[in-house]
Amino acid sequence: MIERNPLPFAIGEYEERLNKTRQRMTAAGVEVMLTTVPENIVYLTGYHTLGYFTYQILIVSLDHAPILLTRAMNMEKAQADSCLQNIEGYKDTESPDDATYRVLESYGLLNKRLGNQDDAWFFSVARYKKLIGRLGIDDLADCSGLVEEVRKIKSPTEIDYIREAGRYCAASLDSAIAATGPGVLECVVNAAAHDGLHRAGSEYLGHSAQFVSSPQSGLGFECAERRPIPKDGAVYMEAGGTHNRYNCMLSRTVLVGNPDPKFEDMAKASRDGLNAAMAATKAGVTSHEVDKAARDAITKAGFADAFAHRTGYSIGIGFPPDWGEGRIMSINGNDPLVLEPNMCFHYIPDLKFGGFGGAVFSDSLVVTETGYEPLTEYSQEIIRK
Numbered sequence: 149m150i151e152r153n154p155l156p157f158a159i160g161e162y163e164e165r166l167n168k169t170r171q172r173m174t175a176a177g178v179e180v181m182l183t184t185v186p187e188n189i190v191y192l193t194g195y196h197t198l199g200y201f202t203y204q205i206l207i208v209s210l211d212h213a214p215i216l217l218t219r220a221m222n223m224e225k226a227q228a229d230s231c232l233q234n235i236e237g238y239k240d241t242e243s244p245d246d247a248t249y250r251v252l253e254s255y256g257l258l259n260k261r262l263g264n265q266d267d268a269w270f271f272s273v274a275r276y277k278k279l280i281g282r283l284g285i286d287d288l289a290d291c292s293g294l295v296e297e298v299r300k301i302k303s304p305t306e307i308d309y310i311r312e313a314g315r316y317c318a319a320s321l322d323s324a325i326a327a328t329g330p331g332v333l334e335c336v337v338n339a340a341a342h343d344g345l346h347r348a349g350s351e352y353l354g355h356s357a358q359f360v361s362s363p364q365s366g367l368g369f370e371c372a373e374r375r376p377i378p379k380d381g382a383v384y385m386e387a388g389g390t391h392n393r394y395n396c397m398l399s400r401t402v403l404v405g406n407p408d409p410k411f412e413d414m415a416k417a418s419r420d421g422l423n424a425a426m427a428a429t430k431a432g433v434t435s436h437e438v439d440k441a442a443r444d445a446i447t448k449a450g451f452a453d454a455f456a457h458r459t460g461y462s463i464g465i466g467f468p469p470d471w472g473e474g475r476i477m478s479i480n481g482n483d484p485l486v487l488e489p490n491m492c493f494h495y496i497p498d499l500k501f502g503g504f505g506g507a508v509f510s511d512s513l514v515v516t517e518t519g520y521e522p523l524t525e526y527s528q529e530i531i532r533k
Contacts, residue, residue: 150227155194156392157305162231165192168298170210173291178263180209180252181291184271187465187473188295189216190393195230197222200270200467203244209257217244217251244275245282252283263289267475296476299464302490306394307514307523310463310492312349313396314512314524316389319348321398321526324359324387328402328533330379334359338372341387351390354471358386361404362411362505380405382415384506386496388471395463395471397494398524399510402531414499414507415530417449421497422509423528425459425479429493429513429520435483442497443481454499463494463512491515492523 155162169192173181183189186200193206193214204218213233216226220237227235234255238247252258262283264276280288302310323344327337337359345353360370361377365384377383386399401415421442428441442459446452458481461474472494477485479493496510512523 150224153228155231156309157194157303159231161303161305162192162194165298166208166214169208169295172294172297173208173210173263176263176289176291176294177261178289178291178294179211179260180207180257180262181265181294182207182248182262182288183265183291183295184268185265185295186270186467187299187393188265191295191299191465193230193232195226195232196393196467197225203238203275205248207251207255207257209255209260212255212257215251215255217247243282245278248279249282258283261289263291265292265294266290267292269469296473299473300462300476300491301488302464302492302514306464307490307492309391309394310396310512310514311523313389313391313394314398316345316348316350316391317387317396317398317524318526320345320350320357320387320389321385321400324385325400325402325531325533328377328383328404330404331376334361334372334375334377337377337383341385345387345389348389349391351393353388353390353468354395354466355388355469357388358384360384360506362407363503365506366500366502366504368500377404378407380407382407382411382505382507384498384508386508386510390466390471393465393467395466396512396523397463397471397496397510398512398526399496399498399508400526400531401507401509402533404533411505411507412530413449414451414454415509417446417451418497418499418507419509419528419530420449421446421455421459422495422511425495425497426511426513426520429487429515431487431489431515431517433487435477435479435485435487436481438479438487439481439483442495446497446499451499454501455497459497460493460495463492487515489515489517
């Protein structure tokens, strides 16, 4: 008999999430929703696994408690770490499509109005074609966004978890900065950052943190390698932390030796953009207005060409390959999204020049009626080593 572990949320919070999802299903004319999105599965049930790259699917119906179909070897983990009543398994020798048909049939759901979350990263076109072929239908209604819409507004407990992840970020950044110096390999700084991160209490991150020196820091999504930090350069640091699968991020720039003065100017411009975006943040403003505040500040500093992306993105639950919820909400130009209390974001107006380097200041925050509250606490001083 598998003993259940304590859930990260009260059972009532899971029930409220499920009820809101069912309301959206009803409005969409769907009686049974299929989702393979690991973030949505943990959000509705508490169940999470490193094995989400293999086939698993949550079946949410209007009439039955949710049903998880997962690989047989994952069943005990699901029993231990979820509020699920119905857990079904398939062996590695059984087709997942046959297993899905079997489970839907056994619960009397085959003749219901079925829908699938078509934008799921871990549900390929090939898998979809096999599934609808086994079900004997031409298509499934698209349920993309039904759960994500519920996830937009964070509960007090969710915000507490993101704030705790922010504490891990700060510890990680402290360790990375302490390890930084001319000639030190980026991978050694990265190792120190992860040591500080996990000693503070973090789980594995939603995606790799970035501790990269110039000039490689001018490349998008570049990660630490076996490169020595220049004796006169800059180190781009974007740290993350994860608590109960809730993620938080924090970034700073470190100047080493006597780098080109442009690095300090870029760091100040990024910081100005960050502070302008945060000052513009409150319930009722649009994503566009926040993005414009950051962009205007950076343009004024003369670095518009180095800022070619969104100002920020929603944060919350994250599994690799992504620690953010940017697929749900982004702080972006011409975006009509209206900010609401208890939405959480990571603002990162970083600046990059390919072949030269990058500079960054970022913070995470929760939207309030009159402004925002920080989810990360860290000095905005430009650090020199």
